[in-house]
Amino acid sequence: MSASTNTRAQPGSTVLWEKGDAAGHDMLGTRTFGFWLYMLTDAMVYAALFAAFGVLAHNAGLTSKSMLASVFDAQAAYRDTIVLFTSVLAYGYAMVALKKGSRGGVAIGTAVAMILGLVFLAMVGSDLERLFSQGIVPQLNGFLSIVFTLIIYHALHIIVGALWMLVMLMQMGRDGFTSNVVYRLINLRIFWHFQAVIWVLLFVFVYLQGKII
Amino acid sequence: MTHAVENPLHHPEVHQASLPGYVASFVITIGIMTAALWLTEKGSLSAQSLVGWTSLLALIAILIQAYWLLHMNWSKAQVWHTVAMVLFIPLFVVMIGLTMWMFHGLYQRTAITMPSGMRTAPAMHAATGGVATTTKEAAKAA
Numbered sequence: 001m002s003a004s005t006n007t008r009a010q011p012g013s014t015v016l017w018e019k020g021d022a023a024g025h026d027m028l029g030t031r032t033f034g035f036w037l038y039m040l041t042d043a044m045v046y047a048a049l050f051a052a053f054g055v056l057a058h059n060a061g062l063t064s065k066s067m068l069a070s071v072f073d074a075q076a077a078y079r080d081t082i083v084l085f086t087s088v089l090a091y092g093y094a095m096v097a098l099k100k101g102s103r104g105g106v107a108i109g110t111a112v113a114m115i116l117g118l119v120f121l122a123m124v125g126s127d128l129e130r131l132f133s134q135g136i137v138p139q140l141n142g143f144l145s146i147v148f149t150l151i152i153y154h155a156l157h158i159i160v161g162a163l164w165m166l167v168m169l170m171q172m173g174r175d176g177f178t179s180n181v182v183y184r185l186i187n188l189r190i191f192w193h194f195q196a197v198i199w200v201l202l203f204v205f206v207y208l209q210g211k212i213i
Numbered sequence: 214m215t216h217a218v219e220n221p222l223h224h225p226e227v228h229q230a231s232l233p234g235y236v237a238s239f240v241i242t243i244g245i246m247t248a249a250l251w252l253t254e255k256g257s258l259s260a261q262s263l264v265g266w267t268s269l270l271a272l273i274a275i276l277i278q279a280y281w282l283l284h285m286n287w288s289k290a291q292v293w294h295t296v297a298m299v300l301f302i303p304l305f306v307v308m309i310g311l312t313m314w315m316f317h318g319l320y321q322r323t324a325i326t327m328p329s330g331m332r333t334a335p336a337m338h339a340a341t342g343g344v345a346t347t348t349k350e351a352a353k354a355a
Contacts, residue, residue: 092235
C-alpha cells in the first residue's frame with residue numbers, strides 16, 4: 001500500500017478529483033464502463049426471466065405436446081442464430097473500420113448489421129405470427145407467458161439496437177468521428193454483441209432444452 | 214479505463230477491435246450451436262445427458278464471446294469491465310439457481326396436485342436424475 005493511501009484524507013484540503021475537463025480524466029472509458037454496468041443490470045432482468053422460465057416449466061404439462069413442439073422449433077431458432085451472429089460479425093467489421101478511421105467502412109458494417117437485425121426481427125415475428133395463428137398465445141398459461149416474454153424481450157433489444165444503428169449512421173454522417181460519436185459506437189458494440197451472448201442462453205436453455213420438457 | 218487521449222480513434226477501447234477475433238468467435242460459436250442442435254435433434258441422449266452437454270456447449274460459446282466479442286481481458290482498458298463481469302456471473306447464476314431450487318422444494322413439499330403430464334424444468338429434471346418427470350411416469354413407477 002502506498003503512503004498516500006495510508007495518509008488520512010483531510011476534509012476541505014484533500015483533492016479527490018478535478019471538476020470539469022481535468023487532465024487524465026477518461027471520458028470515453030468512464031462512459032463505456034457506465035454503459036457496461038447498465039448492460040449487466042439488464043442481464044439481471046434476463047436472470048429473473050430465466051428463473052421464472054425454470055419455475056414455470058413445472059406447469060408445461062398444461063400445454064399439449066404438439067403445441068410445445070410448435071413453440072420449440074429448434075430449426076427455426078437455429079436460422080435466427082445464424083442471422084443474428086452474422087449481424088454481430090458485421091458490426092465487428094464496423095468496429096475494425098473505426099479503428100482504421102474509415103467512415104465508409106463503419107457505415108457499411110453498421111448498415112449491414114442493422115439490415116440483418118431487421119431480418120432477424122422479421123423471422124422471429126413470422127414465427128410468433130405462426131404460433132398465434134395456431135392459437136398458441138401467451139394467455140394460455142404461465143409457461144407460455146414466460147416463453148413469449150423471453151423471446152419478445154430479446155426482440156425488443158434488437159429493435160432498440162437497429163434504431164440505435166440508424167441514429168449512429170445519421171450522427172456519423174453529420175459529425176464524423178467526434179468523441180461523442182465514438183463512445184456511442186463503442187457502447188453500441190457492447191449492446192449489440194451482448195445480444196449474441198443472451199441469444200446463446202435463449203437458444204440452448206429455451207429452444208433446445210425446451211424440447212425435452 | 215484510465216487513458217487520456219486527444220483523438221478518440223486512438224482510445225484503447227477502439228483498438229480492442231480485431232477482425233480475426235470476431236471471425237473466430239463467429240465460426241466457433243456457430244459450430245458450437247450446430248453441435249448443440251445436432252445433439253438435441255439426434256435424440257439418442259438421456260434428458261440428463263442432453264441438459265449437461267448442451268449447457269457445457271453454451272458455457273464454452275459464452276466464454277468465447279466474452280473474450281473475442283466483449284473483450285473481457287486484463288488489459289488496462291478492459292480490466293474493470295472484466296472485474297465487473299466476473300463479479301456479476303455468480304449473481305446471475307445464484308439468482309436463477311436459487312429461485313429454481315426454492316420452487317422445486319416448494320412443489321415437492323406442498324404436494325400440489327399436478328395436472329396430467331405435468332413436468333419439472335429441464336435442469337431440475339437432470340438434477341433429480343430424470344426420476345418421475347411426469348405424473349404418468351410416477352404412477353407407472355408406483
